[in-house]
Amino acid sequence: MAPHIVILGAGTGGTLTANRLRKELPEAHVTVVDQDDVHVYQPGLLFVPFGLARPEDIVRPRGAQLHRGVEYHQSEIDLVDVEQRRVFLADGMMLNYDVLVVATGCRLVPEETEGLIGRGWTRNTFTFYDLNGATALARALEGFDGGRLVVNVVDMPIKCPVAPLEFCLLADWYFAERGIRDEPFDEVSGEIFILVWVVFVTDNRIWLTVCKRPVRTASIFTSRMSAVMFWKRYCRC
């Protein structure tokens, strides 16, 4: 009998795994489960705040990403019974499996940073790490004509540690294009603070590019420690 492979989660991980398995094991029956039908190309979220991508450009139905022959089922996952090799779904369905792939990703927890989701949340404090946040930030930046922009990197782990640096470079370009970024370190143009310890997991060439731009960085204790580690790792020669 054809093996049944069940993949939990139809994000990038689950989708790529399903399509690859479909190709490599054409005899297998592959079922993918996700709770919604909104596949967001997450790296594209970086471009939404600056009007370089519209939300509809980076969103597709999940089934449209899966190769023919891969079965898609939309439901919340309720329970995995590893002993009996079966998955119970919130819609009442039960799936038996021979192989289970868990690709349920991670979720944002801004409430774990004290004060972050206070009164300013989605008004003048945003995340660009999900679609609602990136869209709200795009609206806010459209009406932003001067002041200070602070890019704060919360405690690790974060999705895509290099994204804050990319965001800074894009913001630098965006404000320059709009004529409100002409004076380096001008307090009333788009001044940017970055907590830099993100640099350890990035390519240091990106960091060197940031250093050449009028971007100011602010450090906290951990980032000062990190700066020392950075120096030891990349600059001692």
Ligand SMILES: Cc1cc2nc3c(=O)[nH]c(=O)nc-3n(C[C@H](O)[C@H](O)[C@H](O)COP(=O)(O)OP(=O)(O)OC[C@H]3O[C@@H](n4cnc5c(N)ncnc54)[C@H](O)[C@@H]3O)c2cc1C
């Ligand atoms: C701004 C930004 C920029 C990025 N840039 C890059 C980049 O340049 N390069 C790069 O490699 N990566 C980048 N990433 C990271 C990359 O996008 C993510 O690592 C990747 O999309 C994660 O895919 P995933 O499949 O593991 O998780 P997800 O995409 O989160 O998928 C998990 C899925 O599981 C589903 N799920 C979870 N729990 C349940 C449940 N109980 N029931 C049913 N379904 C459930 C969810 O609905 C979701 O669809 C970036 C991320 C962001 C946010």
